[in-house]
Amino acid sequence: MHEVDMTKCLLxxxxxWRDRRDNTSAMVETVHLDVGRFTCxxxxxxxxxxxAAVQGSWLDGSRLTITEIPFIGRCLSxxxxxxxxxxxxYRSPCCDHPLEEIVSGRELRIRSIDYRSDSAAALExxxxxxxR
Amino acid sequence: xxxxLPLSHLQSSASAETDTPLPAMHMPLEDNLSLNxxxxxxxxxxxxxxxxxxxxLICFNLMSSxxxxxxxxxxxxxxxxxxxxxxAVLEGDMTTQLDADRLEAVGIPVVPITTGRACHLxxxxxxxxxxxxxxxxxxxxxxxxxxxxxxxxVCPAEFDVGEHHKVALLSVTEGDDKPLKYPLMFRNxxxxxxxxxxxxxxxxVDLDAIRRNILSINPDATVIEVSALTGEGLEAWHxxxxxxxxxxxSPIPALATA
Ligand SMILES: Nc1nc2c(ncn2[C@@H]2O[C@H](COP(=O)(O)OP(=O)(O)OP(=O)(O)O)[C@@H](O)[C@H]2O)c(=O)[nH]1
Ligand SMILES: [Mg+2]
Ligand SMILES: [Zn+2]
Numbered sequence: 001m002h003e004v005d006m007t008k009c010l011l012x013x014x015x016x017w018r019d020r021r022d023n024t025s026a027m028v029e030t031v032h033l034d035v036g037r038f039t040c041x042x043x044x045x046x047x048x049x050x051x052a053a054v055q056g057s058w059l060d061g062s063r064l065t066i067t068e069i070p071f072i073g074r075c076l077s078x079x080x081x082x083x084x085x086x087x088x089x090y091r092s093p094c095c096d097h098p099l100e101e102i103v104s105g106r107e108l109r110i111r112s113i114d115y116r117s118d119s120a121a122a123l124e125x126x127x128x129x130x131x132r
Numbered sequence: 133x134x135x136x137l138p139l140s141h142l143q144s145s146a147s148a149e150t151d152t153p154l155p156a157m158h159m160p161l162e163d164n165l166s167l168n169x170x171x172x173x174x175x176x177x178x179x180x181x182x183x184x185x186x187x188x189l190i191c192f193n194l195m196s197s198x199x200x201x202x203x204x205x206x207x208x209x210x211x212x213x214x215x216x217x218x219x220a221v222l223e224g225d226m227t228t229q230l231d232a233d234r235l236e237a238v239g240i241p242v243v244p245i246t247t248g249r250a251c252h253l254x255x256x257x258x259x260x261x262x263x264x265x266x267x268x269x270x271x272x273x274x275x276x277x278x279x280x281x282x283x284x285x286v287c288p289a290e291f292d293v294g295e296h297h298k299v300a301l302l303s304v305t306e307g308d309d310k311p312l313k314y315p316l317m318f319r320n321x322x323x324x325x326x327x328x329x330x331x332x333x334x335x336x337v338d339l340d341a342i343r344r345n346i347l348s349i350n351p352d353a354t355v356i357e358v359s360a361l362t363g364e365g366l367e368a369w370h371x372x373x374x375x376x377x378x379x380x381x382s383p384i385p386a387l388a389t390a
Binding site for chain 2: 002005006008009010012013017033035038039040086089090091098099100108109110111112113114115116117
């Protein structure tokens, strides 16, 4: 059910994004999210909640796409990376070290927004923050 | 990670507008935001935390599955801590009937937080609770504010409310595999209380396995075994509370690592 609150947060950010633009006629096509596997978010549920929440709003018709980011830990004994799994209590398989550093998997991020605008606007060219 | 505000991008696109030809209508534009999805909650949590700083108090967020013993722990711990500390409770779980009178009797004010049907507290709800608290007392007189979250091992861990420390409770009746099944809660907790240890003689549960599983996910966690019913272990928990307060008031690195 927390996907509802996540969606609320997302809509607040999207509304702010629109309000900060000179041009409020932006038609959002796709919102791209990065969601780590070590978060409490179920991607499918978030998409369902989003689709329900945007109905009748300025975001009606937009799509939410989610890129899942793998859960990766770093073993501080040998500095290697590994997939933490519950069967091994999230410890490193190489050195049986506890989960210290999380390399990725905690992402909850609005990566980018694809949109159309009927007024002049330049294509954004800042580099995409690469997923690891 | 450097969260960027959309504004910087807008300025760059606005300045480019003059020399760039109109993009074709079928060509979608792209804004690269890299914004935290929970930015709205994070902003409110930061705001709550600034309030706490102004009031010079420390705030704990108590989280556990339903019935792990959050309320009974407060009922038993606070009267004893009240001899040295000024405290208040923000009660986020109105489904159980907290014996508020009992806490009030030893001078612990309890303020309810309206959660609606929420499965966790968010920073805005706690902010509402802080407003009620201010109508009741001067928060600057408090040393410690305890927030009892909604009973749930999943999402409260993801929603900061501005607290200084996350306190997770796990009762021995829940089984030793729960830290592995709900890893985020135990990863994010600063201290984990293993509760209801008076029941251990009746249960086929391995206390060492619970402890080991918690520390495998979160080697930095402090793990304390308690029984609110018999009082066993409460003194160790109270020492942790005092230590957290001392650390806060005098953040000397040498003390912090003690
Ligand atoms: N034997 C034993 N029972 C306990 C202990 N602590 C709590 N209980 C019992 O466990 C039940 C639930 O305790 P609560 O304190 O209401 O738990 P809670 O975490 O506040 O529950 P919710 O707010 O509903 O999530 C009650 O019947 C308590 O009496 C303990 O240390 N030992
Ligand atoms: Mg309770
Ligand atoms: Zn290793």
